[in-house]
Amino acid sequence: MESATRTRSWRPTPAIRLSTLLHLAGAASLAALPESWPVVLSALLGNHLLLGGAVLLPRSGLLGRNLVRLPGAAARRREIALTFDDGPDPAATPQVLELLDRHGAKASFFCIGERAAAFPELVREIARRGHSVENHSHTHSHAFALYGVSRLGREVDAGQACIAGVTGREPRFFRAPSGFRSPLLDPVLAKRGLHYVSWTRRGFDAVHSDPGRVLKRLTTGLSAGDILLLHDGVSSRTKRGEPVVLVVLPALLEAMAAKGLKSVALPTALEDGSEA
Numbered sequence: 632m633e634s635a636t637r638t639r640s641w642r643p644t645p646a647i648r649l650s651t652l653l654h655l656a657g658a659a660s661l662a663a664l665p666e667s668w669p670v671v672l673s674a675l676l677g678n679h680l681l682l683g684g685a686v687l688l689p690r691s692g693l694l695g696r697n698l699v700r701l702p703g704a705a706a707r708r709r710e711i712a713l714t715f716d717d718g719p720d721p722a723a724t725p726q727v728l729e730l731l732d733r734h735g736a737k738a739s740f741f742c743i744g745e746r747a748a749a750f751p752e753l754v755r756e757i758a759r760r761g762h763s764v765e766n767h768s769h770t771h772s773h774a775f776a777l778y779g780v781s782r783l784g785r786e787v788d789a790g791q792a793c794i795a796g797v798t799g800r801e802p803r804f805f806r807a808p809s810g811f812r813s814p815l816l817d818p819v820l821a822k823r824g825l826h827y828v829s830w831t832r833r834g835f836d837a838v839h840s841d842p843g844r845v846l847k848r849l850t851t852g853l854s855a856g857d858i859l860l861l862h863d864g865v866s867s868r869t870k871r872g873e874p875v876v877l878v879v880l881p882a883l884l885e886a887m888a889a890k891g892l893k894s895v896a897l898p899t900a901l902e903d904g905s906e907a
Contacts, residue, residue, distance in 0.1 A: 641821035646685065646693045647814065653678050682814045686776050689810030690829050695817025698804075698828045699858065705900040706856030711887065713738040713894040714830065715876075716767055716806065717837070717864025719746055719753040723874045724863045728760055730877070734884040736894040738762050741806045741828075744769035744790035746864065751797045758798045763896040766790040766802040766825065776811040783819045791823065804828045804897050828897065833860035834879060840867045842878040849879070850886045859883075 643651070657671040685693040701712055713731075718724050718740055731738055740757050742764055747754045758764055768775060769789035778786065787805065795801040805825045807816065812827065820827055832852070834845035849859055866876040887894060 638824050639821050641818045643817075644693060644695060646682070647695075647817075650678050650682060650814075686811050686813065689807075689812070694812055694814050695820070696827055698826060700831050701856040701858060701900045703856070705895075706854075709855045709891055709893055710895045710900050711853075711855060711857045711859065711892050712897050712900055713859050713861065713883075714741060714765075714806075714828070714897070715739070715861050715863040716741045717746075717771065717862050718742055719750045719757065720864045721750055721753060723866060723876060724753055724757070726874075726877050727863045727880060728757065728762075730880050730884065731762070731894075732760065734881075734888065736884055736887075737896045737899065738894060739765050739804065739897040740863065741765045741767035741804075742790075742794060743767050743771045743864070744793035745771075747790075747797055748793050754794070754797045758800065761896070763804075763898050764794050764798050764800070764802060765804040765806070765828070765897065766794060767806055768808050769793065771808045773808065775808045776813045778813060778815075780815050780819060783813060783816055784822075787819060787823060787825070791825075828858065830860040831857040836867060836875045836879060837862045837865050838867060840869055840875060842869060842875050842882075845875055846879050846882050846886075849883055853886060853890060853892070855892060 653674060657675055660667045660671050685691055690699050691697065701710060713736060715727065715738060719742055740762055742754060754764055766787065767790065768786045770786065772786070775786065791801055803826060805820055806828050810829055817827070832849060834849045836845045839845050861876050861880065863876060866874040869875055869878060
């Protein structure tokens with residue numbers, strides 16, 4: 632089995648450092664002046680509200696390293712990264728793979744561990760065709776951002792183990808369910824050598840049934856270095872019952888070709904080691 636796990640040093644962001652200092656100062660204040668508890672409590676509540684707000688900003692770097700665009704070297708090579716979430720899906724994923732093959736494009740599939748276990752042959756087919764399979768948690772719980780460190784670790788580890796067991800390669804990248812990351816997630820990923828990835832723009836194909844609207848979101852301002860997000864697992868349906876991703880993807884790939892852009896898998900785009 633190919634191991635991609637490289638423990639990396641964890642450097643808390645300024646927002647996390649400030650939060651830690653605020654908690655330590657609050658504890659010291661309460662020890663010295665117990666009657667200061669209303670002020671301390673108000674400060675800590677405000678801090679938690681701010682961190683909670685950061686959870687709802689998927690492209691933010693406030694809570695930890697966050698790859699929202701490919702590095703400069705990849706952009707100079709005219710590369711972009713197509714990424715697909717929430718799969719694999721036995722109906723949509725094979726058709727996505729055929730469309731990508733037809734256009735000579737490679738992508739990264741952020742798979743849910745449980746779904747990878749349910750459809751192992753499909754996950755192996757994704758890898759066989761030269762795409763990367765990355766970690767999108769094991770169960771895709773809507774409460775993921777509320778988990779403590781131990782439970783976050785179990786979710787990440789279970790997804791890693793499942794995908795590695797199927798493909799023979801440990802994922803190098805992680806994306807939280809719905810993009811909502813916990814303030815506690817970054818050290819969990821650092822310990823496991825994983826890099827967090829969000830996106831430059833997403834089409835909202837999981838919620839919008841209008842392919843034109845989804846395509847416009849993805850192609851407006853499309854440029855080298857972009858990371859685009861689509862869904863092969865839970866794509867909405869058009870009025871004719873087609874998965875939106877299957878209608879949008881051909882037009883998106885043509886728009887990329889017209890701009891001289893090439894879609895590559897994330898490990899290829901970051902092969903020079905310039906990870907987030």
